Amino acid sequence: MPQVTVTVNGQTHTVEVEGRTLLVELLRETLRLTGTHVGCDTSQCGACVVHMNGESVKSCTLLAVQAQGAEVVTIEGLAAADGTLHPMQEAFREYHALQCGFCTPGMVMSAIDLVQKNPQGLSEHDIREGLDGNICRCTGYHNIVKAVAAAADVMHGKRTELAPAIG
Amino acid sequence: MxxxxxxxxxxxxxxxxxxxxxxxxxxxxxxxxxxxxxxxxxxxxxxxxxxGGIAELRGVKREGNAIVIGAMAKHYEVATDPLVKEAIPALARMASTVGDTQVRNRGTLGGSLANNDPAADYPAAALALGATFITSRRSIPADDFFVGMFTTALEPDELLVAVSFPIPEKAGYAKLRNPASRYSMAGVFVAKGPAGVKVGVNGAASCAFRQTEMEAALSANWSADALSGVTQSPDDLNSDIHGGAEYRAHLVIVMAKRALADAG
CATH class of the missing domain: 3.30.43.10 (Uridine Diphospho-n-acetylenolpyruvylglucosamine Reductase, domain 2)
Structure with a gap:
């Protein structure tokens, strides 16, 4: 069986996998990092989004062997060691950007990639377009979009603290 | 699996x-x-x-009056590469509409072209820009590359290495996305290049094709007005639950006009 070495949330693992093992299977079943979800399993819904070498990817449509040597960050890798949430996580909480929460890990990972790739700032339209690959069946997206905009201000250094949600 | x-x-x-x-x-x-x-x-x-481990398949470079893009270039790279954006901005804009962000972070130019999905974006661009396909054993002009649905001129042990796109004077692209799948229902890439005006169509038929009637009209007069008298036959166009052949034929004309507006 092929062997794959991958660094996940700063920790390097070398494991034997089948050729057909998906990255999300390696994360959830071998490494027991179950924060990354499988929704549609057809690369449409985005619940499985993680970062690989700094870019958001759908881990249900990626072989574990294709992640050989890669740096992977999952939702579990965002908060600081003392439990302080990443600004995007904090914004999702503050803006009530989730209801059932199933899409949230992927939504947060995609949103961080979107904000990081757009240091010039993002309009509401940009955020909606940028989250094209993530489906949420509860929220209607409104609060997600507000949360991403608020987190972007913190991540881009325009504000030191998250703007409070009003109303 | x-x-x-x-x-x-x-x-x-x-x-x-x-x-x-x-x-x-x-x-x-x-x-x-x-x-x-x-x-x-x-x-x-x-x-x-x-x-993914073959360095020879990567990179974007300018060679004379063409932009040569390695087959393993990801859609995101095509969309954001400074050389592509400067020389063929319509191609960069088109790449920025393939799939979604995560698909663009993994999917490649060569993979899309070698797969030749009828609704894929790149084949229409390759036809309209008069691209040349550089493979592990030969060069294939775009007009000979796309053979039919999911079929290309590539042999099973032949790899697409890079695609050379002649830099056009003007080019533009427009498609109507299926609201659910987001694939092209009909997309049109128009280009006024060194070999004249060419128009590539995707999504509408079993394989991307050139719309020669539009090419003749736009060669005489590069404007949306020139398309008023152009017809698109529904014969051989796709009919499915998303739209009939007549509807797609109409879309081809509408998308061509939008593509011209995009070209400026």
């Missing part, structure tokens, strides 16, 4: 050697189409040859 052997060669020669030795082996680039197909067990390759 059925299991398979996995190879990750580092040179084109080694990849071709593996493919030649095993007719049931398949190359994989981004895997955005192949992996979903394997999950549905629509395909059962004995081995996958991962092209």
């Amino acid at each position: 059925y299991d398979f052997e996995y190879h990750k060669p580092t040179t084109i020669a080694d990849a071709v050697k593996i493919l030649a030795a095993d007719p049931d082996a398949k190359p994989i680039s981004g895997g955005m189409t192949l992996l979903p197909a394997l999950k549905h067990r629509l395909n059962k390759p004995s081995a996958l040859v991962d092209l």
